[in-house]
Amino acid sequence: MDGLQRIPILKVGRVLIVPIQVDMDDQTVMHLQERILSELERTGARGVLIDISLLEMVDSFIGRVLSDIAAMARIMDARTVVVGMQPAVAITLVELGLELRGVDTVLNVDEGIKLLRCEFDFNEEDEGEFSWGELSAFAEQINRS
Amino acid sequence: MAVALGFRLIDQTRLVTVTSELARNVVKYARRGRMIAQPTRGEDGREGLRLIFEDTGPGIPDINAAMRDGFTTGGGLGKGLPGSKRLMDDFRIESSAEHGTRVTVVRWL
Numbered sequence: 001m002d003g004l005q006r007i008p009i010l011k012v013g014r015v016l017i018v019p020i021q022v023d024m025d026d027q028t029v030m031h032l033q034e035r036i037l038s039e040l041e042r043t044g045a046r047g048v049l050i051d052i053s054l055l056e057m058v059d060s061f062i063g064r065v066l067s068d069i070a071a072m073a074r075i076m077d078a079r080t081v082v083v084g085m086q087p088a089v090a091i092t093l094v095e096l097g098l099e100l101r102g103v104d105t106v107l108n109v110d111e112g113i114k115l116l117r118c119e120f121d122f123n124e125e126d127e128g129e130f131s132w133g134e135l136s137a138f139a140e141q142i143n144r145s
Numbered sequence: 146m147a148v149a150l151g152f153r154l155i156d157q158t159r160l161v162t163v164t165s166e167l168a169r170n171v172v173k174y175a176r177r178g179r180m181i182a183q184p185t186r187g188e189d190g191r192e193g194l195r196l197i198f199e200d201t202g203p204g205i206p207d208i209n210a211a212m213r214d215g216f217t218t219g220g221g222l223g224k225g226l227p228g229s230k231r232l233m234d235d236f237r238i239e240s241s242a243e244h245g246t247r248v249t250v251v252r253w254l
């Protein structure tokens with residue numbers, strides 16, 4: 001079975017949410033990067049929120065993937081935030097010597113949303129279909145699951 | 146196995162990460178090889194876990210260079226080997242063009 005479709009990309013307002021839960025092989029990663037790029041293009045989303053709370057480790061490969069996604073998103077004028085890194089993973093990452101270039105890391109989805117929110121500083125008209133309430137509710141769902 | 150031996154979460158994470166780095170190197174640079182995990186006991190009696198990654202690939206011509214942060218011939222970050230050394234208590238690497246590469250690491254409980 002191929003694992004290509006296993007990572008969902010959810011769009012809430014102007015933010016793409018990518019919950020990474022599976023061990024990614026190279027193919028899955030390439031495919032995910034392409035999908036994020038085309039979703040950014042298609043939807044004009046301004047933020048990418050990558051939830052890694054279910055990853056038990058981040059090695060140099062995944063670290064590079066996260067940086068690559070951030071670089072790619074920046075070209076599309078979107079900011080990338082990584083949320084939910086477990087403390088043990090964070091410590092290991094430092095010892096490994098990885099810096100997630102261009103990636104902001106925050107503790108949970110709510111923090112991530114806050115960060116993206118002040119970054120864009122949406123006013124009422126800008127928000128359009130967007131609802132922070134909707135996103136927060138969704139975030140809670142992710143946090144609980 | 147790391148769990149069974151009683152490693153705490155942070156050490157489990159170190160071991161999983163090192164396994165991923167070194168196994169990925171084997172697959173990437175040597176195509177195939179094997180990994181051996183064995184519980185071990187130090188001279189002072191403390192317990193630990195030893196991981197061995199060996200392959201019969203092309204070997205590493207300049208080990209000193211390969212151990213440097215940022216050195217890569219595979220378009221990577223060059224963090225796998227030096228990072229693994231930092232994550233483990235013991236780290237040994239042997240490599241030759243004839244026999245391939247063997248990396249042995251130990252984390253003590």
Ligand SMILES: Nc1ncnc2c1ncn2[C@@H]1O[C@H](COP(=O)(O)OP(=O)(O)OP(=O)(O)O)[C@@H](O)[C@H]1O
Nearest residue numbers: 060170174211217218219221222223224225226246
């Ligand atoms: N098993 C191996 N067989 C042959 N060469 C190896 C092997 N492992 C590592 N090397 C060589 O050592 C270099 C450094 O390895 P290291 O894992 O530190 O970095 P990388 O694999 O290039 O990048 P990263 O692991 O950060 O993605 C590699 O680029 C490769 O040239």
Ligand SMILES: [Mg+2]
Nearest residue numbers: 166170221225
């Ligand atoms: Mg490597």
